[in-house]
Amino acid sequence: MPFGQGRSACVIITMKTLWPYLRRFGKPAIIATIATIVLAFATLWQPRLLQSMMNAIIADDQKTVLRLGIWLVGLAVLGIAAGIVNTFYSAKTAVGVATTMRRDLYAQVQKFAFADIEQFSASNLVVRMTNDVNQVQGMLMSVFQIVFRVPVLFVGALILALITIPRMWWVIVLMIVIVVLIAVFGTKKMGGLFAKVQTDIDEVNTIARENLMGVRVVKSFNQEPQQIKQFTTASDRMVDITVKIGYTFSWMMPGFFLIANLTCVGVLLLVGRSIGAHPSDLAAVSSFISYVMQLLMAIINASFILTGATRAFVSLGRIGKLLEHEPSMVLPQGPEEKLTGSLEFNDVTFTYPGDQEPTLKNVSFKVKPGEMLGIVGATGSGKSTLAQLIPRLFDVDRGTIRIGGQDVRDLNAATLRSNVAMVLQRATLFSGTIANNLRQGKPDATLPDMRWAANVAQSAEFIDRLDAHFDAQVEERSANFSGGQKQRLAITRGVIGKPTILIMDDSTSALDARSERLVQDALNHELQDTTTVLIAEKLSAVIRADQILVVDHGQIVAAGTHEELVKTSPIYQEIYQTQRALEGSEAHA
Numbered sequence: 001m002p003f004g005q006g007r008s009a010c011v012i013i014t015m016k017t018l019w020p021y022l023r024r025f026g027k028p029a030i031i032a033t034i035a036t037i038v039l040a041f042a043t044l045w046q047p048r049l050l051q052s053m054m055n056a057i058i059a060d061d062q063k064t065v066l067r068l069g070i071w072l073v074g075l076a077v078l079g080i081a082a083g084i085v086n087t088f089y090s091a092k093t094a095v096g097v098a099t100t101m102r103r104d105l106y107a108q109v110q111k112f113a114f115a116d117i118e119q120f121s122a123s124n125l126v127v128r129m130t131n132d133v134n135q136v137q138g139m140l141m142s143v144f145q146i147v148f149r150v151p152v153l154f155v156g157a158l159i160l161a162l163i164t165i166p167r168m169w170w171v172i173v174l175m176i177v178i179v180v181l182i183a184v185f186g187t188k189k190m191g192g193l194f195a196k197v198q199t200d201i202d203e204v205n206t207i208a209r210e211n212l213m214g215v216r217v218v219k220s221f222n223q224e225p226q227q228i229k230q231f232t233t234a235s236d237r238m239v240d241i242t243v244k245i246g247y248t249f250s251w252m253m254p255g256f257f258l259i260a261n262l263t264c265v266g267v268l269l270l271v272g273r274s275i276g277a278h279p280s281d282l283a284a285v286s287s288f289i290s291y292v293m294q295l296l297m298a299i300i301n302a303s304f305i306l307t308g309a310t311r312a313f314v315s316l317g318r319i320g321k322l323l324e325h326e327p328s329m330v331l332p333q334g335p336e337e338k339l340t341g342s343l344e345f346n347d348v349t350f351t352y353p354g355d356q357e358p359t360l361k362n363v364s365f366k367v368k369p370g371e372m373l374g375i376v377g378a379t380g381s382g383k384s385t386l387a388q389l390i391p392r393l394f395d396v397d398r399g400t401i402r403i404g405g406q407d408v409r410d411l412n413a414a415t416l417r418s419n420v421a422m423v424l425q426r427a428t429l430f431s432g433t434i435a436n437n438l439r440q441g442k443p444d445a446t447l448p449d450m451r452w453a454a455n456v457a458q459s460a461e462f463i464d465r466l467d468a469h470f471d472a473q474v475e476e477r478s479a480n481f482s483g484g485q486k487q488r489l490a491i492t493r494g495v496i497g498k499p500t501i502l503i504m505d506d507s508t509s510a511l512d513a514r515s516e517r518l519v520q521d522a523l524n525h526e527l528q529d530t531t532t533v534l535i536a537e538k539l540s541a542v543i544r545a546d547q548i549l550v551v552d553h554g555q556i557v558a559a560g561t562h563e564e565l566v567k568t569s570p571i572y573q574e575i576y577q578t579q580r581a582l583e584g585s586e587a588h589a
């Protein structure tokens with residue numbers, strides 16, 4: 001696609017994203033535009049007044065000099081006032097649009113299903129909500145401060161320059177042609193570079209984010225040099241492109257001013273040679289040069305804004321894509337309903353988005369309300385995938401999943417979220433207080449509710465040791481708690497709402513055997529109506545389950561109680577023997 005055509009298509013697409021936001025800030029946008037046009041007229045009028053004043057000085061007309069002087073001061077004050085109003089309302093529009101856009105993007109991401117977040121990637125979403133929105137804010141600021149002024153200044157300065165010394169028209173045309181050629185060439189060169197910079201920013205952010213989130217692994221495996229190398233490579237690539245952009249700028253600006261200075265010198269020489277025939281040119285020449293400079297500045301501003309706009313258009317395009325993205329799954333809305341705790345998988349097959357082979361194949365089982373279901377199997381066999389389908393983090397390809405006899409696809413968001421709680425191995429807590437985290441499991445949780453849940457999850461003993469108890473702070477990424485404490489807090493959050501179905505995905509792995517048993521006893525005793533789905537690496541965790549499923553390569557290869565499976569399932573026997581041998585050797589050691 002030719003450059004101009006590509007840009008106009010880009011402008012149309014991005015205006016579709018921007019327009020609804022601009023409309024919301026119509027009043028400040030209009031005031032900013034009027035102020036910038038007033039400023040342009042004030043700028044254009046000054047050289048004309050100066051020229052008239054020079055003529056009055058030459059003619060020794062003191063009264064006119066004084067009158068024009070007052071006009072000039074008035075014009076300068078008007079220009080300053082218009083400048084202040086313009087800056088204030090431009091900022092109001094740009095910041096307002098950016099803030100609303102960021103809020104909408106955040107709300108949109110909250111609507112996304114798991115698959116949508118994976119599709120965009122978390123760090124890419126962060127870049128869109130921060131860097132891309134900042135680009136748009138910067139562009140809007142320059143649009144309202146400069147863009148609307150540019151055409152008025154260009155046309156006005158051109159007309160006034162031609163009126164001031166008409167026979168110099170060809171000098172102006174020549175200057176415009178050369179300056180526009182430089183501007184078009186430079187802008188074209190920089191447009192592609194700006195798009196590349198954006199992609200590189202994404203990559204640098206991803207590397208930095210992964211490194212910081214996995215800082216313990218990086219340090220324990222002495223990975224700092226490799227991480228630095230990886231980051232430096234991506235960062236150097238970004239620097240290379242930024243330097244190329246800098247090079248282009250570095251020859252463009254002197255080029256512009258060389259042409260302008262040559263034009264001024266040429267005009268002065270030409271006017272000087274013919275001053276005898278045109279004595280009035282003496283007063284006109286300074287105003288003519290002012291208009292030439294204004295023309296030049298209008299073209300420079302236009303080219304720089306176009307270049308900056310390329311970057312903002314890329315950002316707007318990315319923001320537009322995110323806002324228009326239809327969430328791959330929308331849970332129906334409706335009132336919260338309490339379900340009975342039966343759970344049924346009926347011939348469920350599931351494939352991860354983008355994968356060719358299904359991860360789960362023809363999975364069928366039934367659990368009665370209040371029962372405990374254990375799920376065991378080799379790593380990567382599909383246990384977590386099976387569990388994620390219960391709260392509908394993904395939709396099945398084929399088959400049905402029923403809770404309390406109802407298809408999960410028919411359950412509204414409130415019902416699904418309040419009936420099913422999930423506790424993951426990698427406990428994620430949010431910065432704030434312990435109480436804030438617990439209220440995610442039950443928004444109206446009281447202190448006795450928290451104490452009850454903490455007793456069930458065996459977290460009470462360490463919470464009691466904290467000075468602020470449930471008001472103790474959880475730092476970013478819960479760095480002030482140990483792995484076992486995090487897991488216990490996550491279990492506390494999972495049980496506090498007394499869910500109909502509680503899924504524990506290897507969520508007691510960091511607990512010692514005694515704590516694990518205490519948690520299980522408390523669950524049995526305190527949550528008798530809750531159906532528990534327990535995924536565990538250690539068979540000891542599921543040995544007392546009412547039913548245990550053995551998963552292998554995405555299929556259920558055996559089901560029954562521990563006693564039944566020990567007799568009938570070779571895979572279960574193998575896991576059992578291996579773990580017994582391991583426990584035995586640990587006991588000896």
Ligand SMILES: Nc1ncnc2c1ncn2[C@@H]1O[C@H](COP(=O)(O)OP(=O)(O)OP(=O)(O)O)[C@@H](O)[C@H]1O
Pocket residue numbers: 118352353355359377378379380381382383384385386
């Ligand atoms: N989000 C995902 N996108 C694509 N494939 C995935 C995703 N999550 C898991 N998988 C793949 O699905 C398969 C089953 O993974 P799953 O996490 O369910 O196994 P698991 O039995 O729970 O393993 P583990 O005991 O190690 O936690 C694996 O091959 C894994 O690579």
